[in-house]
Amino acid sequence: MQIEKNDRNSTALSQYQSQIETAALIRTSEDILTLTRQMQELWLFGQLKTLDASDIQGRINGDAKEVAEMLAILVDGSQEDNTIKVEN
Structure with missing residues (x-):
């Protein structure tokens, strides 16, 4: 108190x-x-830039997809080269 x-x-x-x-x-x-x-x-x-966040995220996703496809092509190509070398 x-x-x-x-x-x-x-x-x-x-x-x-x-x-x-x-x-x-x-x-x-x-x-x-x-x-x-x-x-x-x-x-x-x-x-x-608060309004363009979804557009930027879409671009990043598209770029990531392109890089993943390029890596897949490189990996598949190097495996094919290895099999050809083994066969010869």
């Missing part, structure tokens, strides 16, 4: 703590607004 003090020192301390907490809240709000503004600028000027 807390004993409430109504003297000037406790009132001044309470006011000081409120001012510090309010200043911290204002500073945090300003930082959030700055971050939001920067994200909007990045999005508007095309540096934040």
Whole structure:
């Protein structure tokens, strides 16, 4: 149980703590607004690519499929070369 003090020192301390907490809240709000503004600028000027993620993933999948097909051709070709060498 807390004993409430109504003297000037406790009132001044309470006011000081409120001012510090309010200043911290204002500073945090300003930082959030700055971050939001920067994200909007990045999005508007095309540096934040959130809409093209599926297109990029599709390209990566297509490239991976091409590489896999090339590797399969190389592996199959080298096995055929080995069998020909063995037969001769």
